[in-house]
Amino acid sequence: MTNETTTEEADAAVAEEQTVSLPDRADGSSSQSSARNVIETRGMSIYYGDFLAVADISLDFAKNEISALIGPSGCGKSTVLRSLNRMNDLIPTARTEGEVNYHGENIYAEGIDPVQVRRTIGMVFQKPNPFPKSIFDNIAWGAKINGYRGSKSDVEDLVREALEAAALWDEVKDKLRESGYSLSGGQQQRLCIARAIATRPDVILMDEPCSALDPIATLRIEELMLELKRDYSIVIVTHNMQQAARVSDKTAFFNVKLDEKGMRTGRLVEYSPTDQLFTSPEEKETEDYITGRFG
Amino acid sequence: MTIEATERVSVDEHFPTDDEYKGLLNRRTRRARFFQAACLAALTIAVLALATLLYTIINDSFGLVAIVNQNDPAAIVADLGHNPSEVSLDAVPYDELVGLLEASVSSGVGRRLERDQRFYDDRLVFESDAVWTEICSSAEPPTGCTAGPRDQANVFALVQERVVMPDVIASYELVPSLLNPEGFTDQVTRGFEAGRFGEYTLEQTSIEWRAWFNPTFLRTPQNSIPEVAGIRTAILGSLWLVVITLLFAVPVGVGAAIYLVEYAKPTRLNDLIQTNINNLAGVPSIIYGMLGLAIFVRVLEPWTSGAIFTDGVPPAENGRTVVSAGLTLGLLTLPVVIISAQEALKSVPDSLRHAGLALGATRWQTVRSQILPVALPGLLTGTILAVARAIGETAPLILVGAASFITSDPTGPFSKFTALPIQIFQWTSFPQQEFHNIAAAASIALLVLLLTLNAVAVILRNRYSRRAE
Amino acid sequence: MTNAPDINLHFHQELDALEQVVLGVVDRAEQMVEMAVEAVTTGNLELSKQVIDLDDEIDRTYFAVHNDWVHLMARFQPLGSDLRRMSVLLHLNNTFERMGDQCVNIAKITKFNAGLPRVERIVEQIQEMGDLVRPMIRAAIEAYLRQDIEEARLLPAMDQPVDRLNANMYKEIVAVGGDPQQLEWATKMLMASRALERVGDQAVDFAEQTVYLITGERAEFNEAGLDGSADDDSS
Numbered sequence: 001m002t003n004e005t006t007t008e009e010a011d012a013a014v015a016e017e018q019t020v021s022l023p024d025r026a027d028g029s030s031s032q033s034s035a036r037n038v039i040e041t042r043g044m045s046i047y048y049g050d051f052l053a054v055a056d057i058s059l060d061f062a063k064n065e066i067s068a069l070i071g072p073s074g075c076g077k078s079t080v081l082r083s084l085n086r087m088n089d090l091i092p093t094a095r096t097e098g099e100v101n102y103h104g105e106n107i108y109a110e111g112i113d114p115v116q117v118r119r120t121i122g123m124v125f126q127k128p129n130p131f132p133k134s135i136f137d138n139i140a141w142g143a144k145i146n147g148y149r150g151s152k153s154d155v156e157d158l159v160r161e162a163l164e165a166a167a168l169w170d171e172v173k174d175k176l177r178e179s180g181y182s183l184s185g186g187q188q189q190r191l192c193i194a195r196a197i198a199t200r201p202d203v204i205l206m207d208e209p210c211s212a213l214d215p216i217a218t219l220r221i222e223e224l225m226l227e228l229k230r231d232y233s234i235v236i237v238t239h240n241m242q243q244a245a246r247v248s249d250k251t252a253f254f255n256v257k258l259d260e261k262g263m264r265t266g267r268l269v270e271y272s273p274t275d276q277l278f279t280s281p282e283e284k285e286t287e288d289y290i291t292g293r294f295g
Numbered sequence: 296m297t298i299e300a301t302e303r304v305s306v307d308e309h310f311p312t313d314d315e316y317k318g319l320l321n322r323r324t325r326r327a328r329f330f331q332a333a334c335l336a337a338l339t340i341a342v343l344a345l346a347t348l349l350y351t352i353i354n355d356s357f358g359l360v361a362i363v364n365q366n367d368p369a370a371i372v373a374d375l376g377h378n379p380s381e382v383s384l385d386a387v388p389y390d391e392l393v394g395l396l397e398a399s400v401s402s403g404v405g406r407r408l409e410r411d412q413r414f415y416d417d418r419l420v421f422e423s424d425a426v427w428t429e430i431c432s433s434a435e436p437p438t439g440c441t442a443g444p445r446d447q448a449n450v451f452a453l454v455q456e457r458v459v460m461p462d463v464i465a466s467y468e469l470v471p472s473l474l475n476p477e478g479f480t481d482q483v484t485r486g487f488e489a490g491r492f493g494e495y496t497l498e499q500t501s502i503e504w505r506a507w508f509n510p511t512f513l514r515t516p517q518n519s520i521p522e523v524a525g526i527r528t529a530i531l532g533s534l535w536l537v538v539i540t541l542l543f544a545v546p547v548g549v550g551a552a553i554y555l556v557e558y559a560k561p562t563r564l565n566d567l568i569q570t571n572i573n574n575l576a577g578v579p580s581i582i583y584g585m586l587g588l589a590i591f592v593r594v595l596e597p598w599t600s601g602a603i604f605t606d607g608v609p610p611a612e613n614g615r616t617v618v619s620a621g622l623t624l625g626l627l628t629l630p631v632v633i634i635s636a637q638e639a640l641k642s643v644p645d646s647l648r649h650a651g652l653a654l655g656a657t658r659w660q661t662v663r664s665q666i667l668p669v670a671l672p673g674l675l676t677g678t679i680l681a682v683a684r685a686i687g688e689t690a691p692l693i694l695v696g697a698a699s700f701i702t703s704d705p706t707g708p709f710s711k712f713t714a715l716p717i718q719i720f721q722w723t724s725f726p727q728q729e730f731h732n733i734a735a736a737a738s739i740a741l742l743v744l745l746l747t748l749n750a751v752a753v754i755l756r757n758r759y760s761r762r763a764e
Numbered sequence: 765m766t767n768a769p770d771i772n773l774h775f776h777q778e779l780d781a782l783e784q785v786v787l788g789v790v791d792r793a794e795q796m797v798e799m800a801v802e803a804v805t806t807g808n809l810e811l812s813k814q815v816i817d818l819d820d821e822i823d824r825t826y827f828a829v830h831n832d833w834v835h836l837m838a839r840f841q842p843l844g845s846d847l848r849r850m851s852v853l854l855h856l857n858n859t860f861e862r863m864g865d866q867c868v869n870i871a872k873i874t875k876f877n878a879g880l881p882r883v884e885r886i887v888e889q890i891q892e893m894g895d896l897v898r899p900m901i902r903a904a905i906e907a908y909l910r911q912d913i914e915e916a917r918l919l920p921a922m923d924q925p926v927d928r929l930n931a932n933m934y935k936e937i938v939a940v941g942g943d944p945q946q947l948e949w950a951t952k953m954l955m956a957s958r959a960l961e962r963v964g965d966q967a968v969d970f971a972e973q974t975v976y977l978i979t980g981e982r983a984e985f986n987e988a989g990l991d992g993s994a995d996d997d998s999s
Contacts, residue, residue: 087653092560119655129646131665141664142654192650199654242841278843280980290843292772 036103038063038203038233039084039121044098046079046088053079054266056098059252061203066225066234068244068274071254072289076266077237080254081205084235085121086114102203119146122196126208128188130180130195135172138180138191139163142199158198165231166194167224186217193224197232204228206236210243222247241290244274251277253286352742355735359467359476360505361483362522363495365460371395384459385451385511392450393420399458408453410437412703413444435612438711442703448514448527449702455523463522463729464492464500472504508736516702517713521722521729526737528701532617532712533686533744535705539621540628540685545678547625548632555633556640557648557662576630584691587623592695595619601709610709615696617705617712623695624688628681635677639670672756679752683745689716715741775840779849782832786856787905789825790970792818793863794901797963800870801894804956805887807878812871822864829857848980852973859966863901866959866966873952880949886936890953893929893960896922900967908974916978919971920985923964930961 037060044057054076061067069077079088086107088094099106107117131138139159150158159176163169168190172183180191189209196204206225210218225234225247238244244251252271256264270283281287288294311319369379375391393414397405405421410430414420419427431440445453455461465486467479480502487497515525551572559565591599592614599619602609610616643666651661667674697717705712715737722734770776796818803811833854836842842850900922907915937950968985975983 085653087649090649090652115652115655115657117655118653122655123649123653125646125649125653127646129644129650131647131650132669142656145654145656145660145664195650195654241843245843279847281844287844291846292775293770 036063037061038103039235040099040101041080041084042099042101044080044083044096044100046076046083047093047095047097048091049093052263052265054254057268059268059271061233061235062250063233064229064231065249066229066236066247068248068251069235069237069254070239070241070244070251071266071269072256072294073239074264074266075254075256077252077254078207079266081207081235081237082123084203084205085123086117087123089114119199120201121203121205122199122201123205123207124189124192124196124209127212128185128192130183130188130191133180134177135163135180135183135191136176139195139198142195146199162194162198165197165228166190167220167227168194184217186213186220189213189217189221190224193221193228197228201232203233203235206234208237208239211239218243241278245278248274250274253277253281253283253289255285255289352735352738354469355732356508356739357469357506358472358504358732359479359502360463361465361479361500361502362505363462363464363499363501365462366458368459371458384454385447389447389450392447392454395454395458396450397421404457410439412439412442412449414450416444438703441610443706448511449516452515452518452523452525456518456520460520461522462495463505464495466505466728466732507732508739512733512736513740516704517700517718518702519700521725521727521733524722524733526715526718526740528704529713529715529718529737530740530744531704532697532714533741535617535708535710535712536621536624536692536714537682537686537748539618539708540624540682541678543622543625544628544632544681548629548678549636549674551629552633552636552640553662553667556637557658557666572630572633576634578630579690580627580688581690581694583623583627584694586626587619587691587695591619591622599709601707610707611711613696615698615711616709618708620692620695620697620712620714621708623691624685627688627691628685631681631684632678635681636670636674639673639677640666642673643669672759675759676752676756679748679755683748683752686714686745686748687716687741689720692717693720715744772840772846775836775842775846778836779842779846779853782829782836783849783853785825785829786853786860787909789822789829789860790856790863790901790905792822793860793867793963794898796822796864796867797870797894797898797901797960800867801891801956801960803874804870804877804953805882805890807874807882809874809878812874815867815871819864819868822861826857826861830854833857845977848977852977855973856970859970863963863966866963869959870956873956877949877952880952881943881946883936883940883946883950883953885939886933886950886953889929889933889936890956890960893926893957893964896926896929897960897964897967900926900964901970904967904970904974907971908977911974911978913975913978916971916974917985919968923968926961926964930957933957 039059039061041057041059045055046053057080059067059080069080071077082088083096084100088096096108100108102117102121106112107114131141133141136159139162140155143155143158148155148158160169160173163172168187171187172178172191175182180188183191189212193204193209210221213221222243225236228234236244236248250271251274253269254266255269257267258264270277270281270286272282276282277286278290281290368384372379372382372384372387375387375395377387396408397420400408402421409419409421430436465479465483467476467482471478483500483502484497486492487495487500492500512525513530514527515523516527517529518524555565555569596614597603599614599616599622600609600611601616604610647665647669648661651665652658656664692714696711697713698711699713699717699721701711701713703711719734719737719741722730722737725731796815799811799818800815802808803815833850837850840846900919903915903922904919906912907919933954937947937954940946940950972983972985975981
């Protein structure tokens with residue numbers, strides 16, 4: 001140990017300190033994730049009318065990571081996911097309290113336009129829902145309505161890049177003008193992912209993206225997620241624990257609690273690195289859930 | 296074939312035994328067959344009713360007639376210097392027809408005809424120029440001042456009416472005509488023996504096959520004698536009404552439906568609006584007629600008569616114009632259009648809306664690019680069906696001022712007009728059999744129009760839904 | 765300790781059954797230690813043959829358990845404490861198989877030493893080591909069954925006398941003196957001593973696994989590094 005460290009070494013040391021000590025995944029994915037969180041929720045509670053669906057959720061989603069939300073049905077994980085891009089606004093009785101900070105700015109603040117939020121926080125749904133248009137138009141439309149200025153060949157490049165990023169290009173490059181519905185279920189879902197990517201979002205939210213797909217298609221999408229992690233931050237809701245274990249860096253476990261009035265409210269039980277949560281979770285509730293000793 | 300139950304692992308006494316089951320099964324099958332037959336019977340009744348309708352209409356539209364021409368058309372043609380076997384009366388040059396009229400009618404009748412509608416753009420036939428200018432600048436000028444000149448078909452009809460003067464003295468329905476033509480001849484002969492046909496003689500009478508529904512019928516304007524009358528003005532009037540109704544009801548109705556489905560929040564006010572729209576769809580059409588009369592014809596007269604758009608002579612003397620009727624029918628169909636458009640929009644799955652919004656599109660962008668194209672077949676179908684319904688409405692048109700006797704074609708939105716249902720209604724109220732014949736013929740025309748509209752709706756819907764696939 | 769229904773019942777039942785098999789074999793291993801020590805100290809060839817036969821049984825069980833383990837893993841993909849228990853059982857499977865092998869080593873020495881004169885002191889020491897090691901195995905089993913961390917943490921301390929006795933064994937051999945036959949006997953007994961020391965280490969290892977199962981953390985129980993210990997680990 002010398003006393004003189006070069007500037008580079010000092011910088012590296014400081015950077016080391018600042019990086020979150022989350023274990024790198026076995027696939028050697030990028031360890032350049034900084035401590036910056038892309039989305040933070042603070043004390044978020046969501047009501048449907050008088051019904052408190054989820055209470056007091058505080059979560060940090062880090063950049064270029066995949067975070068999984070798991071829990072039994074009715075625990076509010078989909079509700080939480082939808083609140084991250086204000087899709088809950090579409091439900092007339094829904095009301096969100098607390099903060100959801102995207103790069104530090106609360107997306108529920110007065111004067112924030114949900115349309116703008118959804119451009120940078122995209123979503124893929126449980127059942128693939130391509131538009132009844134050609135494959136090409138499916139992808140180009142999102143860019144166009146967001147004001148994409150480009151020549152015809154620019155748009156073609158955009159479509160190609162999105163399809164390549166979604167691992168779908170080779171399968172559809174000869175039939176871009178065919179309807180999106182002519183694809184299989186797994187291909188349609190990858191098309192939806194390509195469509196979401198085409199608007200260059202920051203975060204991609206996925207609501208049980210594989211539950212309507214066969215196992216092979218599921219695995220392809222999981223592989224895709226691990227690729228996409230390099231450029232995007234992903235939050236996925238899944239009811240398949242093994243899937244959460246396979247793809248995510250951190251996992252949040254939600255559970256339903258009955259309060260004294262008999263209302264079932266979802267709460268966050270544990271949010272830990274995935275490896276830890278599935279081998280030695282901190283909370284007994286989590287342990288009971290993942291081993292099935294759970295009602 | 297019976298299926299024997301193999302050994303069951305456990306027996307539950309609540310279930311029937313094998314024999315009981317067979318008996319029950321027989322009873323159930325019989326009952327099922329009974330209800331199937333009952334439904335078939337219901338269908339048969341419906342089909343029979345429709346068949347009867349068609350039969351009645353067609354029966355009256357074709358058949359044998361005993362007809363007397365007061366003046367023989369062939370003789371007239373010959374008099375004019377043409378060869379009757381080569382030229383028929385309706386093909387004679389226009390000027391000669393006008394001359395024929397001049398020679399045949401009194402000047403009083405001629406002037407009246409001219410005031411209804413001129414014969415030429417550039418000269419007057421019966422009226423003098425001075426008098427014409429005077430009456431045209433009076434407070435209530437006759438229609439001839441503004442309406443376009445007559446044409447060949449129009450004048451031929453006049454010639455028929457005033458010179459040839461055909462008179463159908465007896466007519467026979469289609470089915471008897473086909474099955475028993477001699478019976479008709481007997482009937483006519485007996486009629487002459489009994490002196491039922493006045494001063495006509497059997498020799499003047501020719502018994503011929505007549506299709507009351509024929510192309511001429513469609514081209515000829517209204518006339519007071521049924522042998523000559525046609526539904527040209529009525530068809531044109533109905534078509535104008537369709538266009539105006541569509542132009543009003545479609546944008547307003549579809550727009551309202553889009554708002555109600557895509558934008559409106561479920562507040563009490565919106566519920567109230569929705570309920571009232573549903574109720575309005577069931578309001579009797581005559582109420583809409585009264586509404587149209589009060590608002591479009593009376594209050595909005597400056598607009599519906601066109602007075603506000605021209606200074607000087609207004610296109611119409613009052614608000615009883617085709618635009619008033621079109622708007623009234625538009626109001627009538629509006630609730631139905633809104634409801635069917637709503638259904639079409641609601642049938643588009645929400646997943647498409649979510650997909651569009653999740654990409655950062657505004658509501659309108661999502662609706663315009665993703666929802667409307669998918670809902671289009673339903674929208675088209677619903678709209679066309681609604682308009683087709685409006686075509687058959689009679690009561691509101693009567694109130695709003697469909698003319699029962701008008702011979703000039705509608706030339707613009709501010710024209711006087713008539714419509715097919717009005718015509719049919721009017722003709723059926725006359726006692727003469729011949730008027731019933733042409734009423735039946737007009738009904739055929741109306742049915743064809745309706746079927747065409749429905750076919751267009753179905754074709755469009757099929758084309759668009761195939762494209763969406 | 766939740767009275768919520770176990771929705772993973774079939775897996776837990778099969779896991780419990782597998783655990784029973786493994787623990788049963790560990791139990792058997794303890795008996796084999798007793799038999800092997802008896803055989804080698806009394807020169808009982810018959811007994812030593814029994815030990816070797818028992819080890820064949822243990823080897824067969826080892827393969828069967830391993831097979832069942834793999835199938836359970838493939839079918840159920842367990843998580844959490846179930847996953848840790850699976851990993852511990854796999855480790856234990858290995859451990860008892862090695863215990864069996866050590867007992868066989870001891871038993872074979874009986875044959876090699878047949879007819880050779882015994883040294884009483886060494887006989888006593890071997891017996892003492894056997895009497896120390898067997899309770900260690902029992903304690904490790906108890907700690908596992910009761911999920912008792914405190915009990916598991918006692919094992920390293922119980923291992924110290926065994927290690928000391930093993931370290932001292934060479935002094936005893938040196939003290940044997942001139943008689944070549946006795947020397948030969950004594951040198952062979954050194955191997956028995958080492959084998960018993962290994963069995964002790966494996967019992968400590970068992971206890972480490974128990975702590976991992978309960979806490980989810982790996983704790984290396986410090987072998988109180990005895991100076992001059994001639995034996996390193998890893999057999």
